[in-house]
Amino acid sequence: MQPAVEFRGISKHFGAVKANTDVSFTVAKGAIHGLVGENGAGKSTLMSILYGYYQADGGDILLDGQVRQIRSSQEAIRLGIGMVHQHFMLVDNMTVLDNVMLGTEGGFRLASHRAEAEAKLREICARYRLDVDPLATIHDLSVGVQQRVEILKQIYRSANILILDEPTAVLTAQETESLFEILKLFKEQGKTIILITHKLQEIMDITDTVTVMRAGRVVGAVETARTSKEELANMMVGRPIENNLPRAPYSPGKPVLEVKGLQLKDNTGVSLLDDIDFTLRAGEIVAIAGVSGNGQSELMEILSGMRLPTAGSADFEGKPLPFKRHDPDGLPLVFRDLGIAHVPEDRLRDGVVKNFSVMQNTFLGYQDHIKGRWGLFDFKRIAERCAGLLKEFDVRPPNPDLRIGLLSGGNQQKVVIAREVLAKPKLMLVGQPTRGVDIGTIEAIHTQLLALRDAGVAILLVSVELEEVRALADRILVMCGGRITGELPINEFDTTRIGLLMGGTHKS
């Protein structure tokens, strides 16, 4: 049978960077094909070429055996290619329906086609068991639902080849599962799927074949059934990945953070956090598990001073955290000076200033600590410190003057973590530290966090990845609906039980 897609010797460079070098492989019709590789390996670039964003410097793309010139996304769409981007391509202030219709409106007057489109959309939702309200506005929807809208768009356009670039990075286990159900339905209909992910378990679970890329080249193409996670990881990184990182025995010290009756209501009076109580000790990692959107983000924001609670308090080293009355403006600095470091969940929004250089981002939040003579920045010292940091945390490329926006997500994350670690905090708040990060980097980040713990720092970790929770936590708190629904030590780790707690089954 003809392969659905064939890449023949694709090359692409950006300036001096060779993003793709002589990439060739085929994707069989009706298959789910995995694409894996480190951050910056060239996966997204290759897919962008397939979707018409970039033109390859050399090589051909064949669809159903025919060489095709794909010069724009419009042409790709016409050829039946659909792409779900890692950063959602949705217009925030429009409804689901309008987003789906955009580009395939059907005619000049929307009114005459809207009803039709809505009916079709509802029919699709029913058929694929996608629970989405066509008339909801995007910014009111959770990421998981937004993801579904992206899928809906592709089904609506009856794409035959579906590219998914790290679709599961922001999804919970359940959401991932339901996404995979849909993909399987797709496959049954004979559609072809290319799936990029950093989670090898997902590759094992769902793909038929998998291609591994490294530094712009294809380094392996195998049938999933004939390989293993370890082998894939080895191919990707060029060395085996350690699953069980060494850690000191659990011996928590004195309490660092005591949260007492913390509450948060939004300005319409809806309760976001309710009666949160817990204690965090020196030298332990407490992980908060839960479906995202259940109050974890808000909790982290409050504890880092970015947001004010409506009631309750938190003691840091025995003294209450100085929450202000009305306005959290400036409060994060006060908390940071107390010794609370924070790796924010949304690194691009909160954690870095994209248009600052890497170097300037290495002291975001600590800008008042690096004054030299005259109270001005001592750039020589900063540069030295930065060079050391880039080396120690293996940031690639180790160029301090690059705009950080040009770094891959994983490397941006390394910079943020390095910055917060080097501040020598007493308490570290870490939100989703490895979202969208490749396995090699995950290993590095986990190693850093464990070293911090072993050095006696208290760490509060929020993660939707149970794998990550299992790998790092000493104790697990589960949150649901703004409440803590359960607590268990790591040796009682039990996916089913945690899943139940995450679903709201109360403390047992």
Place this chain on the structure above:
Amino acid sequence: MTFEDLHLGSIVVSTVRNAPVLLFAAMAGLFAERSGVIDIGLEGKILASAFVSAAVAFTTQNPWYGILAGIAVSVVIALLQGAIAITQKGNQLVAGIAINIAMSGLTFVVAQYFFQQGGRTPDLGEARLGEVVLPGSAAVADVPVLGWIWTQLLGGHTVLVYAAFALVPLVHWVLYHTRFGLRLRACGENPHAADAAGVSVERTRYLAMLIAGVLCSFSGAYLAIVQSGFFLRDMSAGAGYLALTAMVFGNWRPFYTFLGCLMFGFFGAVQIQLEGVDLPVVGRIPGALIQMVPYVVTVIVLAGLMAKSVAPKAIGVPFVKSR
């Protein structure tokens, strides 16, 4: 003169008559900015079209040729702005300001060169647009209230006034109920999403600029051919900036923008009537201070009522394809 002498009717009519200059320009700005292109160059386009339409109307003695020529020039400028913003990916604010400054100088230079009247065109005389007399005006003219409504409020304007008011629902319809409007809004909010959905961001934005050029030209034509009957240097006198203000004030939505324009017109008219009037309590306010009224009111309304205006998210950012 006393407070009771304020002529409400006259204020309303004056508001209606003054609105088109701002209205056309504000609607033009709306198209440009909802597509993601900042249009601070409204002023320059108004001025250029005012000059060209007056010059051509005078030369041909036909206002319609004037209007057509005004459209052509305004469109050329808008497309130049588009080329800078969309193709060149240059700074849109700079482009707009440059156009305003260049047009302020060029219109004078050219007008002076051709007409030798100090940057003024000769009087248009008969080459102005006539006022529409509604049927039956003569019959109802003397009926109280109704006569006023029929002959002064509704009738007695040029077609451009009706066009300006009809434009508001039309723009609303285009923006929210057509394919083009949907794409336009998407390009202004998240061009990457539009692009990924197969919409050509460039084409949409160029089209928006084209429409902006056409609409803006009416503002200039109204100023020159209807209101004044000639072109005079810098005669736009800040109308472009006020239109922009009305648009920001109206949160980039047609109807609220319309209200913003009317607000300027209304308080402008009130201010005219207040000058030299003995007000209760405060007495007679000096003219210069009375002139502040529309501006002070705008600030108060902005601060008090309509806090937080939300611009289209992608406004002013050149669209560069990448994921």
Place this chain on the structure above:
Amino acid sequence: ADPKLGIVYDAGGKFDKSFNQSAFEGASRFKKDTGINFIEVQASSDTQAEQVLRGLARKKLDLIASIGFAQTQAVQKVAKEFPNVRFVLIDGVAQGNNVNSVTFKEEEGSYLVGVAGALASRTKKLGFIGGIDIPLIRTFACGYAQGAKSVDKKAEIVQNMVGTTAAAWNDPAKGGELARSQFERGVDVVFAVAGGSGMGTLQMAKEKGKLAIGVDSNQNHLYPGTMLTSMVKRVDNAVYDSFMQMKNGTWKAGVTAKGLKEGGVDWALDANNRKLITPEIEKKVLGARKDIIDGKIKVIDIRTGAACPA
């Protein structure tokens, strides 16, 4: 030898439809009559005024005409530096024994058109539209009001200013709009002292069939039939005379205030408004004119600090 002459306009420029333009016309007439050329420059700011005056003085000009009160300080300063160059300052008073300051009694001319306006008005509501609210413009307004009230004590003056920036002199749309608003409030004669903005006023009067009064130069020809008259302020004559005196060697420094008597201001009666000026109006205006010249009527000049009596 022929004298070397220069003229410096202020920010309004020589086409301001107001005193700069009038000065330009006077100088041009002089050139036509004598064949003697003159240098002309526009100074857009007070700093530039000083710069250009000094520049011209260095070129050893014999006489420099500075138009507009904004050049007062500059003239005073540069005149001191160049005692051999002579200056004539229009609309302002500068010290120096090589300076001739020419001011106008705008209030007197305005008084006359006020009389004419009040007589021609049926509603006895008169309009005044000024460019910017400054003493010079207020002087026009006050003289106008005094004249109108002298005809009818109950005559009402509705007064509006176009704006507060330089744009106020170039906003005919606003000038027209103000006139329209005044007409709607019952005004039927309007006096426009607003440069280019006044063009909108005169035109609106024509459109609405109301009467308008022009200013500075004789504007009667613009809209015959609705132009009641014009308050002419003979800046052109002042410049012309000054140049001529220079040529004839009769130029003298000093301060001249040119009123009706000196031919500095007047009302305009010509073929264009002949029909509108009834014999009664003509008689009354000429009577008032004579009384002012004879000193029987004293028109108050508010610039002296006096309050406007009308």
Place this chain on the structure above:
Amino acid sequence: MTTNDLPRWATAVALPLLNLLSALLVAALVIHLLGEDPVESMHILINSAVVNPEGLSYTLFYASTFVFTGLAVSLAMHAGLFNIGAEGQMYLGGLGITIAMLAFDATLPWYLLIPAGMLGAALFGALWAFVPGYLQAKRGSHIVVTTIMFNYIASQLMNFVIVKFLIPAGEQNTASRVFSQAAEMPRLSDWFPVLGDTPLNVSFFLAIIALVIYGVMVSRSSWGYKLRAVGLNKHAAHYAGVKISAMIVVTMLISGALAGLGAVNSIMGSTHYLSLNFVGGAGFIGIAIALMGRQHPVGIFLSAVLFGALTQGGFDLSLEKPNIPPEMVIFIQGLIILFCGAMEYLYAPVLAKLLKGKQA
């Protein structure tokens, strides 16, 4: 448009020069159409703006004001605030000077009087920027709109104040009285007679000092770092502990003070009195300068000098060439902003191709 492929000298020198030349070329074309000799005209322009020492001195005099308004706009821009109100702020700054002078110029010696005037200018400029800043910070009122409104209000207020209170009795000129000699900024021509009798004064050095302080504060101080963080990413700035509201208000205060200080050069350095509309568009030119100078101190300085040169050279041009009205200069200004500011990369592809061709 990528400039990655171009060497630094090309983007920093060659491109701006090409753009400047293009703007002048278009201007030359128009001058030719007006029936004047473009080459001669350009010669006059350049000669009178930079070659002739007196002209250069005027150029730098105008530039001194433009530096201040340019800095005012630039600083606010770093915080993501588009301050269109420099015009009004400078106008009010003039009032600040005037009040200080009317109060003290008979009693204080020059070394106290000049700082007093500067203080007044900064204070009043800051005051006028405070309300828009405060409304933006606390109420989210769009600063573009409020500053435009405040320009109008400033001109009305100043019209009122000057006419009502400041014109000396019996005077025609819409200006305050002339201040005492003690209030005059020392002129550079006192030390360098070659500059001729020009108003270039120590404000020029103040402008340079302001540029240096601005450059150091913005790029080397933690305050400047926070300022830019607010402008680039408010969320990250909040995360970094910046008090955003306070930052906005303070930035606008400083911005307004800088604009206000622009009045020092115009009033205490040249006219020595406050007159109606003395700002004459310097605030708006400040916007163009900030944009063209990329908010970089060197860029601001060069743009300010360029605009100063155009003001001065254009003035002489219209003086010598009767067919070229002063408005021509305004047109050329617009062209330069268009080519150098908005279409900066117009020639980048061509240049890149040329350079590549050479290498290959």
